[in-house]
Amino acid sequence: MNTKIYKQVLLHTDHLMAAAQAEDQVTFDQHYLALKQLCEEHDNTDKDHPVQWETLADFTDNLPVAITIYEQALVKAEAINDKDFRSSISYSIAALKVELGDKDGAIESLEKAKISCNKISDKELKAEIHDLLEELKQSV
Numbered sequence: 001m002n003t004k005i006y007k008q009v010l011l012h013t014d015h016l017m018a019a020a021q022a023e024d025q026v027t028f029d030q031h032y033l034a035l036k037q038l039c040e041e042h043d044n045t046d047k048d049h050p051v052q053w054e055t056l057a058d059f060t061d062n063l064p065v066a067i068t069i070y071e072q073a074l075v076k077a078e079a080i081n082d083k084d085f086r087s088s089i090s091y092s093i094a095a096l097k098v099e100l101g102d103k104d105g106a107i108e109s110l111e112k113a114k115i116s117c118n119k120i121s122d123k124e125l126k127a128e129i130h131d132l133l134e135e136l137k138q139s140v
Contacts (some may be wrong), residue, residue: 001049008038009052016059032059050077050099054066054092070096088118091129098136107136 012035019028039056042048053073059068070093077085090113097106110133117126 001050002047005038005042005047005049005052009035009055012038013055013059020059028059032056035059048076050080050082050089051072054085054089057092063100065098067093067096083116083118084120084122087113087120087122087125087129090116091125091132092133098132101138103136107133110136 012031015031016028016035019025019031035052035056039052042052050073053069053076057066057069057073060069070089074086074089074093077089090109094109094113095104097103097109110129113129114133117129120126
């Protein structure tokens with residue numbers, strides 16, 4: 001990922017976190033919009049990267065919209081064949097689908113995450129994927 005863009009994403013993330021903690025909706029909205037514009041500006045260019053889209057989705061309060069943004073991030077992660085991003089994004093989609101009561105959709109996303117996470121080093125994410133998948137399969 002382009003270092004300059006990565007630093008911009010981190011800076012917006014820091015501001016978004018601070019605004020959320022301070023319950024400063026105006027500042028939050030300003031930085032959310034700036035991050036969204038950054039994503040859209042680099043969409044389908046050589047500077048496009050799943051991290052910017054995943055970050056945008058992380059800060060999206062509307063769950064169906066967040067899922068849509070995560071799905072965009074997943075497409076970009078698949079395009080660069082990044083198993084870490086594919087795993088974390090699929091897990092995030094699944095978690096939101098659980099919140100929305102879509103267990104079948106969550107299981108589908110977790111199955112994708114399980115396949116992607118086979119070759120990643122993040123053992124905690126692997127365990128979270130496995131545990132949530134097992135929990136949902138038992139409750140169906």
